[in-house]
Amino acid sequence: MQITAYVVHIHRADASPALSSGALTAAVSHLGTVVGSEPLTAPQVYDDATHAPGVAYAGLRLAVEDADVDSLRAAAAAALDAAGVPGPDKWEGPERTGExxxxxxxxxxxxxxxxxxMDVDSTLIQQEVIEMLAAHAGREEEVAAVTEAAMRGELDFAQSLHARVEVLAGLEASVVDSVREQVAFSPGARDLIRALRAGGHRIGVVSGGFIQILKPLADELGLDFAVANDLEIADGRLTGRVVGDVVDRAAKEGFLRRWADELGLPLEATIAAGDGANDLDMVRAAGLGVAYCAKPALAVEADARIDLPRLDVLGVYAGI
Incomplete structure (x- = not known):
């Protein structure tokens, strides 16, 4: 007999969960033996830069012996559905309950x-950087529409990136510094990274955004790895092009595997988190794939979801 999985139920602390702890326990207990339970609570947190609130949460963690992970996931999903909690396949627009x-x-x-x-834009940070840059060119709405379509998986990411970057041609390079100063981490991001580093774990970020924005953030947080696209700059202005290969969904998975190999870690010891279709491959490949406040295209494929604006919930899932 050995523990094979942990079942983690998260919901807003200021609302009664639709799925009771008893119903969840009953849903999984026929697949294995529930050998322990632990209540979960966390206060409200605030982003350091903007003081944007991340809601307080509560929940339950169950330890289950001799159970199949996929079967447990199916049972948990069925229990949520029976309780009336809409899954990603039933979301209309941004509808989600946080549970x-x-x-x-x-x-x-x-x-x-x-x-x-982790992905960066709309995961580690709250914004989409390319939209912030496009605002300086008066093209924010146009670029935001393309970004949304790409994150839903409706457009080829590389082609959409080239099209969006083209609108930046001619902007002074100093706009990159201005945008970087406006970037705000997602609520709980710093707490998550501090906890990971304190536990001796490793952290990488891989972004379809731009290294000029990402590197200073990665250095500030003390991350182990950071990869993103490189904006081409000539004569002090953006050219509207990127240098080198585009960091797309295949590249993201490749970096996950490369970094795990460099660290001598099996994929079972990896976690990947993102919000859009460009993160699908690495989320599928990781030991635990997490969709953070994600588009349905990713949320329906991920092993786990965080539907609350708190990135540190990921640490609860990972046992940090």
Whole structure:
């Protein structure tokens, strides 16, 4: 007999959950033996820069022996559905309640060293940087529409990136510094990274955005790896092009695998988190794939969802 998975139920602390702890326990107990339960609570947190609130949450973590992870996930999803909590396949627009259940393999929680690889725009940070840059060219709405379509998986990411970057041609390079100063981390991001570093875990970020924005943020947070697209600059102005290969969904998965290999970690000890279709491949490949306040295209594929604006919930899933 051994613990094979942990079932984590998260909901807003200021609202009664639709799924009771008893109903969740009953839903999974026929698949394995529930050998322990632990209540989860966390106060409201605030982003350091903007003081944007991340709601307080509560929940429950169950330890389950001798159960199949996929079967537990199916049972948890069915329990949520029976309780009336809409899943991503039933969201209309941004509809979500903040209530979710994640089933985490014990192998991940028990790994002595874990690797977290995150997307950046709308995951580590609250904004989409390319839209902020496009605002300086008076093209924000146009670029935002293309970004949304790409994140829903309706457009080829590389082609959409080239089209969006073209509108930046001629902007003074100093706009990059202005945008970087406006970037705000997602609520709970700093707490999550501090906890990971304190536990000796490793952190990488891989972005379809731009290294000129990302590198200073990665340095500030003390991250181990950081990769993004490189905006071409000539004579002090943006050319409307990127240098080198585009960081697309295949590249993101490639970096997840490369960094795990460099660290000597199995994929079972990795976590990948993002919000859009460009993150699909790495989320599928990781030991635990997490959709953070995500578009349905990613949320329906991920192992776990965070539907609350708090990135540090990821640490609860990972046992940090």
């Amino acid at each position: 979710s259940v994640a089933v985490v393999p014990a192998a991940l929680l028990q790994a002595p060293t874990k690797l977290l690889v």
